[in-house]
Amino acid sequence: MSSEAPPPGFELPLRLLLAFRTIIDELHERIAREGHPDLRPMHGFVFQAIGPHGTTASELGRRLGVTKQAAGKTVDNLEQLGYVERAADPSDTRRKLVRLTGRGVDCLVRSARIFDELREEWAATLGEEQLRQLEDGLRRLAPGDPFRLDTPRWFGAP
Amino acid sequence: MSSEAPPPGFELPLRLLLAFRTIIDELHERIAREGHPDLRPMHGFVFQAIGPHGTTASELGRRLGVTKQAAGKTVDNLEQLGYVERAADPSDTRRKLVRLTGRGVDCLVRSARIFDELREEWAATLGEEQLRQLEDGLRRLAPGDPFRLDTPRWFGAP
DNA sequence: TAAGATGGTCAATGAAGTTGTCTATATGGT
């Protein structure tokens, strides 16, 4: 019957952020131990934006909400770290396809597994039923595609 | 009873971030209409780190997880926007107290009210009971102080 | 085939953080 006074409105957003941060920190701690110590929170978004079939720097910039020049520099970095590679596109010689390397794919596979493991641990903490209700509530509060790839830029936005 | 397969593990963190972002974007849209169009998501954390009694640039840097120089520049910006002011500290002439101005306090008051309004709207969407369960689940998943003031730095961290 | 749109790169700029250095002032041990 909710006879208690509701908590202040600012608690929910802070808890949402804290929970997200807790999960992402745990992911990166584990994936670092599995051979990927150079990855940063935003790299997962970049990998997703590149996608399994590869893309171009310009398109990547559009997906991430940055200029093509900024996207090109990000690709330069990830290329140096060995996560992506550039290849010529025979069907359009202007384009250079950016694709995940084997190391990049390995990283995505490990991330997916670790996320599933983490979800099992949350299910063990909350119970599967309450975890599903939590996910369900979030879907109703924030519907739509959860992949908002311009997020890295968003937080520090001017 | 949960006969469906569970969603992939990466959905929950993305939904957490999307929900947080949705709320913060809505807050800033409303507070901009109420006379504070220059505020950015990270400013709320800075205001909280300054606190009601004021603080110094060095202490602010420690709370935000940045150097005192960076904190000093942030204070410069907020001072120009009229949200904070510097005052001498009689008990320690080295220190310069950074305090919220009337405009800064106005901003905090409006934020708190808007957050409460937003929570009422979520309660209308989910029902008060399910919203409380969601908040409760988050408290169990991510316990501790929700004010992690080094968050602005965290996301883009190297 | 010529005009416009698009992809990639180079260069200059700006914002925000860092390290390093400096002076002034507190503080605490002898």
Add this chain to the structure above:
DNA sequence: ACCATATAGACAACTTCATTGACCATCTTA
């Protein structure tokens, strides 16, 4: 009381990452 040490704040140089602007090569289309 004194001196060594720690701290506050400011200034400067550098790094990083994004931006805008310009440029050329290439694709698309009227």
